[in-house]
Amino acid sequence: MHSDILTIQGLTFGYPGRDKVFKNASARIRAGELVVLEGPSGAGKSTLLRLLCRLEEPLAGTIAMYGESLAAMNPVRLRRRICYIQQTPTVVEGSVRRNLLLPFGFKANSDLEVPSDTYLRQRLEEFLLHGVTLEQPASALSVGQRQRICVLRSLLLWPEVMLFDEPTSALDKESAAVVMRAAHSLHAQGVTILLVTHALEAGEIENAVPLRVNGRKLER
Amino acid sequence: MYPVEIGPLQLALGLLFVLLAQGLSLVYKLGLVRDLAVGTLRTFAQLLLMGYVLRVVFEVNLMAVTLGVFAVMLVTAVHTVRGRVKERSVPFVLPLGFSMLLSYLTVSVLVTSVVLQARPWWNPVYFIPLSGMVVGNSMTAMAVALDRLFSSLRARRNEVEMMLSLGADYREASSDITREAVRAGMIPSITSMMGVGLVFIPGMMTGQILSGTDPMLAIRYQIVVMLMLVGSTAIGSTLTVLLVRRRCFGKGQQLLLPPL
Numbered sequence: 001m002h003s004d005i006l007t008i009q010g011l012t013f014g015y016p017g018r019d020k021v022f023k024n025a026s027a028r029i030r031a032g033e034l035v036v037l038e039g040p041s042g043a044g045k046s047t048l049l050r051l052l053c054r055l056e057e058p059l060a061g062t063i064a065m066y067g068e069s070l071a072a073m074n075p076v077r078l079r080r081r082i083c084y085i086q087q088t089p090t091v092v093e094g095s096v097r098r099n100l101l102l103p104f105g106f107k108a109n110s111d112l113e114v115p116s117d118t119y120l121r122q123r124l125e126e127f128l129l130h131g132v133t134l135e136q137p138a139s140a141l142s143v144g145q146r147q148r149i150c151v152l153r154s155l156l157l158w159p160e161v162m163l164f165d166e167p168t169s170a171l172d173k174e175s176a177a178v179v180m181r182a183a184h185s186l187h188a189q190g191v192t193i194l195l196v197t198h199a200l201e202a203g204e205i206e207n208a209v210p211l212r213v214n215g216r217k218l219e220r
Numbered sequence: 221m222y223p224v225e226i227g228p229l230q231l232a233l234g235l236l237f238v239l240l241a242q243g244l245s246l247v248y249k250l251g252l253v254r255d256l257a258v259g260t261l262r263t264f265a266q267l268l269l270m271g272y273v274l275r276v277v278f279e280v281n282l283m284a285v286t287l288g289v290f291a292v293m294l295v296t297a298v299h300t301v302r303g304r305v306k307e308r309s310v311p312f313v314l315p316l317g318f319s320m321l322l323s324y325l326t327v328s329v330l331v332t333s334v335v336l337q338a339r340p341w342w343n344p345v346y347f348i349p350l351s352g353m354v355v356g357n358s359m360t361a362m363a364v365a366l367d368r369l370f371s372s373l374r375a376r377r378n379e380v381e382m383m384l385s386l387g388a389d390y391r392e393a394s395s396d397i398t399r400e401a402v403r404a405g406m407i408p409s410i411t412s413m414m415g416v417g418l419v420f421i422p423g424m425m426t427g428q429i430l431s432g433t434d435p436m437l438a439i440r441y442q443i444v445v446m447l448m449l450v451g452s453t454a455i456g457s458t459l460t461v462l463l464v465r466r467r468c469f470g471k472g473q474q475l476l477l478p479p480l
Contacts, residue, residue, distance in 0.1 A: 015478065054472035055381055075472040080387040090382040103386035150382075157387065 005031040005161065005192050006052065008218065010061035013044075013051060020216055021047050024061070027211060027218035029194070031160075034187045036205055037196045039213035045196040046087070048213060049163040052194065053084040065161075076108045083159035087166040089146040096124075096141075097134035100153050115156055127152055128178050144175025151182050161192045168199055180205075235260070277344050286344040290328075290351055294320055297359040304363040307370040309477060315463035316362065323456035324354050331448050353424065353445055357409065358453040365405030365457040366464060372397040373468055374477050381475060390469040398461055405457030409450050416446060 006029040014020035021044035029035055037045040050056045052063060054075045063070045070078060080103075091099050097120065104114045115123075117134060124132055127148045132141065138149060147167060154162065164183060168176035176199065184206065187193050195208075212219040238260045245252040277285055298317045305312070328351035333341035341347070373380065376397060383393035391398075416422060424445060428438035470476050 084385040090378045106388045108387045
């Protein structure tokens, strides 16, 4: 059994026409870890998350999941296993139900069982979305509520890795606490978590291990 | 009914309108005197040249020559659209040229050979003016559709990436945007179907009537042309948008357009 879920080797990346974000960076992430990315703003923390789910492609080097290079994997299947939560919660037009079930309309997810309304209502309660109905339009919810809907929507796919890109930066205290609690409970269930956050340092988050993004390198 | 002959004197009298426009430009300091002069010169030169070329092409009556003229129109159209669409980070010229070639050729050949039953199908008297109208009209549609595709993909980047992150492929993640882009390209030609004959008399029909054709025949030609234009904008914008969309996403099906 491979205990490293993600292996980054010799990673080089930069946006066209700008300085390199990573240069020959390497790191390993063990299955089930809660990793907090640390480093000054602009260091490439969010970029690393985007590279891990192939929203960006490395210029050189490899990222592998259980030893298999991401570049060789079907990107659509990969993104179901490594789920990325954006900083700004994005919902589509329509009801809360439509938003939660959105991924189940995609071809790659057709093997998944569509969750029942009862199950969805139960999860809404767990996310402290009391009073939010499946029928109401998602766009009318507050930013905090929308972010919780987005996290819940990803969880319905049972990913192995969750990438949180500053999920609490625009949220009120209660929503931030709910999102962080969701991250912890996922971690407790064995899901590997990578988290970028300005609000907290690794030391302040229970069981978290830091990964420093520093001078185009990664340090454990 | 014989058309009134337009001779050099009549052409020269037409210039009075340009002088009028230049006068207005001088009075209101529009700064268009030079542009008007250049535009007028180009109108004369380009159309006269075209007249001579068409005369020769009709005279020699060879397939290679007819298709050569078609190729020149096509290349010019690609170049025009390239100038109008501002996006430079996605190479779209090849797929654009391919969709233009395929849609224009299909529609033009169908109209000349099946609808008008011209023999041979490339008979330059029919093929060149009709394909010219197809190219001229639907290249605008393609420019509009492409512009919309690129601007929406940039503006709705978060939404596209959200769907990608939830297991959508690039088609699923951009299906709304694609639909809107194709619609944006097609709407002007549908609007002109609604207004034709009521709001405006199309240029082609005007020309035919003025040169002595029976209005009922001119109208039948015009109807064929309008339907042909709708067909070519539909095929052309759909094909271009679908082909170019693939190029907006990378090998990992990630959105390539960088944020502005």
